[in-house]
Amino acid sequence: DGGMRKIRLSDVKSHDGSSSRPWVTRGNSVYDITDWIGVHPGGEVILRAAGGSIDVYWDIFSIHKKQDVYDILEQYKIGEIDEQDLVDGKLPKEAIDDPFLTDPKRCPELRTLTAKPCNAETPGKGLAEFLTPNKMFYVRNHMWVPVVEEGKHELTVELPDGEEKSYTLKELKERFPTHKVTATLQCAGNRRKDMTDNQSKVTNGLQWTAGAISTAEWEGVKLKDVLADAGLKPDSLPEDAKHAQFTGLEAYGASIPMSKAVDPHGDVLLAFRMNGEELPRDHGYPLRVIVPGNVAARSVKWLRKIVISDEESLSQWQRRDYKCFGPNVSVPDWSKAKSIQEMPITSAITGISNPSLPKDSKDGKPISVEGYAYSGGGREIVRVDISTDGGKTWDQAELVDDQMNGAKAWCWKRWRYSGLKRDSGKTSVLVKATDEAYNTQPESYDAIYNPRGNLATAWHRVEIDSKA
Ligand code: MTE
Ligand code: MO
Numbered sequence: 001d002g003g004m005r006k007i008r009l010s011d012v013k014s015h016d017g018s019s020s021r022p023w024v025t026r027g028n029s030v031y032d033i034t035d036w037i038g039v040h041p042g043g044e045v046i047l048r049a050a051g052g053s054i055d056v057y058w059d060i061f062s063i064h065k066k067q068d069v070y071d072i073l074e075q076y077k078i079g080e081i082d083e084q085d086l087v088d089g090k091l092p093k094e095a096i097d098d099p100f101l102t103d104p105k106r107c108p109e110l111r112t113l114t115a116k117p118c119n120a121e122t123p124g125k126g127l128a129e130f131l132t133p134n135k136m137f138y139v140r141n142h143m144w145v146p147v148v149e150e151g152k153h154e155l156t157v158e159l160p161d162g163e164e165k166s167y168t169l170k171e172l173k174e175r176f177p178t179h180k181v182t183a184t185l186q187c188a189g190n191r192r193k194d195m196t197d198n199q200s201k202v203t204n205g206l207q208w209t210a211g212a213i214s215t216a217e218w219e220g221v222k223l224k225d226v227l228a229d230a231g232l233k234p235d236s237l238p239e240d241a242k243h244a245q246f247t248g249l250e251a252y253g254a255s256i257p258m259s260k261a262v263d264p265h266g267d268v269l270l271a272f273r274m275n276g277e278e279l280p281r282d283h284g285y286p287l288r289v290i291v292p293g294n295v296a297a298r299s300v301k302w303l304r305k306i307v308i309s310d311e312e313s314l315s316q317w318q319r320r321d322y323k324c325f326g327p328n329v330s331v332p333d334w335s336k337a338k339s340i341q342e343m344p345i346t347s348a349i350t351g352i353s354n355p356s357l358p359k360d361s362k363d364g365k366p367i368s369v370e371g372y373a374y375s376g377g378g379r380e381i382v383r384v385d386i387s388t389d390g391g392k393t394w395d396q397a398e399l400v401d402d403q404m405n406g407a408k409a410w411c412w413k414r415w416r417y418s419g420l421k422r423d424s425g426k427t428s429v430l431v432k433a434t435d436e437a438y439n440t441q442p443e444s445y446d447a448i449y450n451p452r453g454n455l456a457t458a459w460h461r462v463e464i465d466s467k468a
Contacts, residue, residue: 378408
């Protein structure tokens with residue numbers, strides 16, 4: 001469009017998130033988004049892109065890559081970048097903001113799946129400990145890590161009647177009793193790679209092995225106490241108080257049912273400490289929700305707002321991603337499936353050693369196996385079965401008696417097994433666990449395959465060779 005206004009990059013830069021008329025670029029076009037902010041479904045997070053290019057953000061929030069969203073933006077177009085500022089007809093690299101530049105440094109021992117955003121799993125060494133060291137706790141970020149000054153952070157609680165109450169961190173810490181809860185967080189996609197490897201069909205999503213799970217002792221105030229202070233009394237909840245929706249500073253959001261939010265034995269925390277240290281930035285500094293027993297996707301980090309509503313969070317992570325379907329469903333009807341909340345039972349082998357003792361006898365060869373087992377909803381692990389001959393014979397592993405805080409068994413149980421491997425040559429070691437409700441794991445992925453690769457909980461199977 002030759003008649004379009006030509007705009008210098010320096011001009012765009014000055015229309016950043018703090019300006020009264022924020023601008024963004026998409027490609028070489030410039031948009032004044034002032035009037036969009038109020039009606040933008042993701043809220044003010046769009047200001048993160050102001051003063052620069054929106055393309056990198058739309059790569060992250062891929063939900064925007066549709067014609068109707070492009071059409072909305074087109075209404076706000078005010079001009080084109082001046083040719084003087086273009087290199088080979090495009091915006092120069094330096095002009096495109098990298099939202100991940102301010103992410104924290106990470107422990108090199110984490111197994112990184114993607115760097116931007118950071119998705120990294122706990123290495124075997126970290127899985128061997130009951131409390132995962134903070135630096136080895138798996139990281140699942142959908143976006144960048146927000147930069148927060150602790151003194152400036154505020155949490156807002158909105159009730160069904162629209163009334164709002166805000167709390168600084170200092171107020172939360174001073175006004176409510178502090179509690180410690182030991183809880184495992186597990187991503188819905190933990191062991192997804194195992195599902196992929198054992199099916200002829202692909203699964204979409206990060207190909208986690210068995211390390212998208214970790215355990216910590218979380219310290220914070222109880223959500224139910226804060227809600228009561230904000231005006232929600234558990235014994236007289238209004239009709240429309242059905243879900244507690246949580247929003248993070250970078251626009252991630254999720255919700256949990258009210259019954260869990262106010263359950264006196266539910267232990268839902270607004271946490272500011274982790275394993276005795278200040279909450280690390282990757283894990284939600286300065287404040288995150290911990291929903292023990294539920295899928296970790298509900299434990300919203302960098303918590304900025306709680307809304308009590310008659311419906312679930314509108315976010316794609318509540319309405320779409322974290323749901324599960326039957327093995328035949330390739331095009332899911334998202335509205336029909338229930339969002340994942342409490343996790344099903346799972347277990348995994350995290351280490352196998354064959355001490356090569358001279359004792360190898362005709363009875364077999366010594367073998368030691370260790371790992372974890374976990375079930376959602378606070379259901380305790382009561383038994384772990386092991387086979388070292390591909391499932392022909394079974395034995396029970398010894399459960400480690402780790403000490404935890406909390407009203408229920410919110411954390412994994414470590415287990416150990418030492419026995420004799422009777423088969424010579426190749427076979428596999430298998431593990432399956434049972435919880436206090438006598439729930440156990442499915443033998444294979446055949447009946448639980450889903451294209452999203454969620455809830456990959458089949459018996460964990462590791463191939464071994466007796467010569468090893
Ligand atoms: N909260 C925010 N604000 N942003 C996120 O990307 N990821 C969720 C949840 N809370 C996420 C979030 C998901 S899917 C998981 S599995 C856990 O955080 C991971 O928590 P961790 O990174 O502390 O292990
Ligand atoms: Mo997750």
